[in-house]
Amino acid sequence: MEGVAPDTPRARRTPGAGHAPRARRTVVVVAFDGVQLLDVTGPVEVFTTANRHGGDYDVRVVSPTGESVTTSSGLVIGAGEPPLRLPRRRSTLLVAGRQDWRTAVADTGLVSLVARMAGQAERVASVCAGAFLLAEAGVLDGRRAATHWELATQLATAYPRVRVEDNPVFARDGHVLTSAGVTAGIDLSLALVEEDWGAETARGVARQLVVFMARPGGQAQFSARLAPRQPQHPAVRRVMDHVTEDPAATHTLTALASAAGLSGRHLERLFRTEVGTTPGRYVESVRVEAARTLLEAGGGTVEEVAQQAGFGSSESLRRVFQRVLGIAPTQYRARFHSTAAP
Structure with missing residues (x-):
C-alpha cells in the first residue's frame, strides 16, 4: 500500500468455519x-x-x-x-x-x-x-x-x-x-x-x-454528563433544579408536579415539549449520572451508592445500568475508577 507497506506473500491459514477461501x-x-x-x-x-x-x-x-x-x-x-x-x-x-x-x-x-x-x-x-x-x-x-x-x-x-x-x-x-x-x-x-x-x-x-x-456496552459508558435541551418554561427549570439538587429525594410525578405548581399531565406535556423526555426519564438520568460520579470516586459499596443516588437498592441500580449503559455497576467502577491495573 502507499503509506503502509503490504505484507509479502506467505502461507495463509484457513478462514473460519463456513468461510471458503476468497480472493484478495x-x-x-x-x-x-x-x-x-x-x-x-x-x-x-x-x-x-x-x-x-x-x-x-x-x-x-x-x-x-x-x-x-x-x-x-x-x-x-x-x-x-x-x-x-x-x-x-x-x-x-x-x-x-x-x-x-x-x-x-x-x-x-x-x-x-x-x-x-x-x-x-x-x-x-x-x-x-x-x-x-x-x-x-x-x-x-x-x-x-x-x-x-x-x-x-x-x-x-x-x-x-x-x-x-x-x-x-x-x-x-x-x-x-x-x-x-x-x-x-x-x-x-x-x-x-x-x-x-x-x-x-x-x-x-x-x-x-x-x-x-x-x-x-456502547458510547453511553464514555459520554459526558447528560445535557438535555434547556427549557424556557420556569416551572420546568425549577423541577430540573429540584431533582439535580437531591437525586435521592422522592421524585414521583405527583411530587414533581406539586413542586412545579402544575398538574401531573401538564408537567409531562411541558417536559416532552421542552426537554424531549418525560419527568420520570429525566429523574432516572440524573440518578444514573449521580451513581456514575460516586462509582468513579470509588467511595462506598454499590449498595451505598444506590441509596445515595436514589435507586433504593443495588438491584435497581444494576438493572438501570445494564439497560442504559450496558454494563454492571461493579464493572463500571472497575473500568473508570482508576487507570491502575487491578
Missing part, C-alpha cells in the same frame, strides 16, 4: 489534512495485522491530491493517488474524519472524491467525524448512522435525512458502516475482518493488538 480484498482509506491520526492508523493496523492471521488485504491510504497529509496531531502520513476505479467486488472504502468537520465538508474536491469512490465500492465505512463526509456526499441519506457521541447532535442537525444514533460503537445499514469516536474504527474494522475471513482470523487480530473482539 482491497481497502482504501481516505486521508486529508487535519485528519485524526488514529482514524487512519487504527483500521490500517487491523487490516494489515489480519494478513498475518489468514486474511489477504491490499490496504492503501490515499489523499485527494495524492500527496502526504498532516494529521491533527502534526504527524505526516504518506499517501498515494486515489485509484481511478475501485473494483466493485471485494472492495471497501473507509473515510477517516477530522474534529473540525465543517472544514472537511467545505472541501468540494474531497467530498466529490468520497462520493465517486463510495459509488464504486462494495462496502463504505467511516470513522468518527468521517460520517459528516459521507453525509455531505449523500451516502447516508435515509440510513442509520453513528458518530462520536459529542458530534451526534451536530450530525443530526446538519443532515436531517440521516437517522443518527448516539450510543452504538458502530452501526450498519446495508453496505454502509459508520463508527463512533476514534478507537471505534478498530471495532468496526475487526467486524469487517470477521465478515471477510471468519471469527478465527478476527480473534487472532484482536489478541495481537490486545483489544476487545467485541467491545462491551
Whole structure:
C-alpha cells in the first residue's frame, strides 16, 4: 500500500468455519489534512495485522491530491493517488474524519472524491467525524448512522435525512458502516475482518493488538454528563433544579408536579415539549449520572451508592445500568475508577 507497506506473500491459514477461501480484498482509506491520526492508523493496523492471521488485504491510504497529509496531531502520513476505479467486488472504502468537520465538508474536491469512490465500492465505512463526509456526499441519506457521541447532535442537525444514533460503537445499514469516536474504527474494522475471513482470523487480530473482539456496552459508558435541551418554561427549570439538587429525594410525578405548581399531565406535556423526555426519564438520568460520579470516586459499596443516588437498592441500580449503559455497576467502577491495573 502507499503509506503502509503490504505484507509479502506467505502461507495463509484457513478462514473460519463456513468461510471458503476468497480472493484478495482491497481497502482504501481516505486521508486529508487535519485528519485524526488514529482514524487512519487504527483500521490500517487491523487490516494489515489480519494478513498475518489468514486474511489477504491490499490496504492503501490515499489523499485527494495524492500527496502526504498532516494529521491533527502534526504527524505526516504518506499517501498515494486515489485509484481511478475501485473494483466493485471485494472492495471497501473507509473515510477517516477530522474534529473540525465543517472544514472537511467545505472541501468540494474531497467530498466529490468520497462520493465517486463510495459509488464504486462494495462496502463504505467511516470513522468518527468521517460520517459528516459521507453525509455531505449523500451516502447516508435515509440510513442509520453513528458518530462520536459529542458530534451526534451536530450530525443530526446538519443532515436531517440521516437517522443518527448516539450510543452504538458502530452501526450498519446495508453496505454502509459508520463508527463512533476514534478507537471505534478498530471495532468496526475487526467486524469487517470477521465478515471477510471468519471469527478465527478476527480473534487472532484482536489478541495481537490486545483489544476487545467485541467491545462491551456502547458510547453511553464514555459520554459526558447528560445535557438535555434547556427549557424556557420556569416551572420546568425549577423541577430540573429540584431533582439535580437531591437525586435521592422522592421524585414521583405527583411530587414533581406539586413542586412545579402544575398538574401531573401538564408537567409531562411541558417536559416532552421542552426537554424531549418525560419527568420520570429525566429523574432516572440524573440518578444514573449521580451513581456514575460516586462509582468513579470509588467511595462506598454499590449498595451505598444506590441509596445515595436514589435507586433504593443495588438491584435497581444494576438493572438501570445494564439497560442504559450496558454494563454492571461493579464493572463500571472497575473500568473508570482508576487507570491502575487491578
